[in-house]
Structures are given as C-alpha cells and as structure tokens.
Amino acid sequence: MTAQLAPQLALLTALRRTTNVTRAAELLGVPQPTVSRRIAALGEALGAPLTVPDGRGIRLTRAAELLADAAERALAAVDAGVRQAREEVDPESGHIVLGFLHLLGRSLVPTLLRGYRADHPGVRFTLVQGSRQDMVDRLTSGELDLALLAPAPVDDPLLDTAVLSEQEIFLSVPTSHRLADRPSAAIEDLKDEEFVLLETGYGLRTITDELCAAAGFEPKIAFEGQESDTVRGLVAAGLGVALLPRFEPGSPAGVAEVPLVPPVGRTIGLAWRRDVVLPPAVLRFRERVRAHPW
Template structure:
C-alpha cells in the first residue's frame, strides 16, 4: 500500500468529493477512483459512501482516518529528520484578524532565516483550527481566545489583545473612556461571522444583561465591517489592531470594551505529539518574542 493512497483518502475526506480532491492533488479523477479502490481492496472494506452530492466516510473509513493521518505525519517527520531541516513546509491555521494585522512581520522575519521553508496559511475559526491542529492537518494554530488549556496541546500565550467598540468619529460612544454592555442599548451592531469567539462573548453579555440592540449587519470580512462603521451604519466590537490605521487617520474612534469576560489573547497552539525540527523550534521561539522574553507557556 502506498502512502499516496492515504494522502488521496484524506483529501477526499477534507473536500467530500473525488472531483475536488483530484483538482487539489493534480490528478485525473479516474486516478483518484483507482487509488481508493486499491486502498479498499487492501483493507477489505468500503471506505466511502455517497450522501447526496458528497462522499461520506463509512464506519471503516472513520476507523482508518486517524491511522492515515498518523502515518502521513510520521512519514513527513522522517523526511524532515533525514534532510537538512531548513527546508520543508509549515502549515499555519489562523483567523483573518491575525493573518492580516498581526502575523506578516513574523512571517517576514521567519522567511529571512528560513528562505527555503514553504509557509501555508489556512483560514478558519478557532474551533476548526484547534481540531485541525489536534488531527495534524495543521502544524500550528494562531487563535484569538480566552486562555486555552487542552491536554493534547501546547499553548503559547503571545500577548493580550485589547477589544474595542469601533464607531464613527461623531458617534456618542466616542466620548466615553470605556464602553460597558449597557452603553450598547439601542445600538445598531455590525458583527463578524458566526464562530468568532469575541462575537459570541458580546452576544452572550448582551443577553445576560438584557440589553436591547439591533443586529444590523454580519460580515465575514473585516474591511467590510470597518467600511460600514466609517459610513455610520452601526458600531462593531473588534480587536484594536484591526482599526489602528483608521484611528490614525481619524476615520474611526475606538472605545475600550469593559466586561469581565473580555480577556482575549493571541495564542499559538501545537500538538504535544508534534516533532520539533530546528525550523519549527525557531518559529515557536520567534512567536514567543525570543528565548529571553517573558512569554508564558502552558505545559
């Protein structure tokens, strides 16, 4: 049995489609079909069943998936061990906020030290990233969350992120030193997409305190949210790093959001089973701010 078959198997699981898997892998669909047939023959079991327009794992497929992921992980690890360890690939799962407004300077520094490393950024929300890191489909995750404690993961707390209520410069909230939940009464809210942890925190706080509000807009794009706020269509809860440029040019005002649950940190996560190459260790050290910095790591 070839590892190629297991890689194809995992791609079909990811995309739910032989066609999409073939496109991603650069194979003809007939080749993908043949590989899965040979894999099924090797195990003596059917691995996929059609469910509507998608392919779904059978019970046998579900049983194989974690073994396939582990075998592919070990194969990648062995290749890195016997190579010079300065080339390879690093897959980072992260949310849009951090990919756009936090990560680029770190990637620039990492590229300087490891020009042969291929860095692949994969977007997602925090629950998806956490699960992908555990499964080994992502090497590391960069999340914005309350402090995470998980027995399967190492968590590096990089820094605390201030959350603010972003508003038009003439908005009444702009004169406050800090915004409380009750200050949002009657406001038109512009929200990030579902799955965003600070969105969930805000909605929970509004519900707990019985604050009436209007959910006017919802976007999966931060630039769209900021533009709506600039045009006075409502206010939005955002990390301060997202609106730094608009604050400098006076297009927005930002008021710190004050609430007991508003404790959010940029955190780097990776599996406790992850093999640490020199390139990987140096990436972790870079994100921690260097070996001498007082970054906190939960072991």
C-alpha cells in the same frame, strides 16, 4: 488482510475524495485499469464490494468507509513521519502549516514570517485563515501545525497553548455617534444600539455576546460579517457599533474608538496539538514566536 490493505490506503482515500475512478487514478498517478483491479482485489479479500454506483460516479460502501477512516488516520501518521525524517536530514527544507484569524493577518503574521524567513529562507509556509472555531477544528483534526488564536484556548484538553499577549478591545462607533467624543463607555450604554458583528464562531463575536449577556441584554444585530475590516467599514457608514481591537496604525476614517469601562481584553496565543510530535521546522518556528518581543 492488513498487509494486503496497507499498500492501498491512498487508493481508498482518493476514491472517497473524488467519487470517480478516473479522477482517483489521475490523483495517484496510475492507470485507471490498475485502480479498478485493485478495488476488485480488495473487495474479494474483504468478502464484499468496496464501491457502488452513484449517478455518474461511485461511492464507498459502509465497510469501505470504515477502512477509509482508518486509512486517513494512518496516512496522517505516515505523513508526519516523512516530514520529521526529511527535516531531520535537512531542517532548512521544512514546511509549516500556520492558521490564524483574519484580524491577525494585518500586521502580526507578516512581521513574524518576515523575521523567520530572513533566517530560514528554505522553509515553506502554508497559511490558512478563518474564524477561531474553524482554526481550532482544523488544528485538532491535524490540518494545521500551529494556530494563532484569540482568545487563547487555555483549557482545551487536546491542545497546548502559549499565551503571547493581551489585546485591549474598544468600542468602535461612527464619528457622528453620541458616544464618539466620550472618554469611555460601558457595555450598558449599548443596550439600544444596533451592532455590526462577526459571525458566530469568531472570538470577538463570543466576547461581544458574553459582555452583552452579562449586562442584561442581547445585541440587536444589524449586520454580520467574516472580516474585521468589513465590520469597521459598516460602522464608518453609520450602520451600527462594534467591539474590536484598536485599528493600527490609527483609527480608520469615519470611526471613533472609545475605551470600555471596565476595560475589556482578550489573550492572543499560539496553539498546537498536545498528542503530536512536531517536525523540527515547526518546533523552531514555535519557539521563535514565543520568544518574539510582545
């Protein structure tokens, strides 16, 4: 059964992804009748149908879902092996899937990629942005090779992490705010303020929630967003305060950045799966990032 199933692993995953025989055939680059015959043959070998009608499409049976789960894991391992083999033959033709937070895409990621691509122009990158939790989930599921995260996940049993730097967090307030001209501010000063926050799952949101809880209050949420630039814009419009890293190259119009007392910071780190053998191009880029002058 295993020998019979192995050549059809991609078929099962394509059917689950598309829920349509015609689209699965197009995805695999084979005629539709071929897909139908293979489905029927696999069902006969298993002793039960692999698909059932579902509206205008199909869905996998419970038995087929179990096989598709195993197929996806197996194909991920084969994919990794193919990449390693190709890059062993020609390391300059590698492909790196890099995840990072929106906030790190302003200057850090472009700087790292510009220097690396200058030395290795044949290496291709796929860039994925999202919240910290989204990046951790994609990394552990195998969708990403590496991820730049803040705070760095230093105690995740599935991940290895290199801590790269420490980033100070400031209080961002409108320039007309009562705290705008203060040399510093404490979290306790914000008890009655309305906050503009990143959504749950973002590292800065976790930091803000934890600091407010330690100070004995819950932040009053005026707005939630997915990007720090949007949060800053709302602060500049006088719609709330926020805890954010310093804006580079200087404070944005309409926003004052006030140091916190005691100082608050977060680590920036590069993370990768502990149980995966990384392809040569990924390993080389990882070491380049770790050697970057932080």
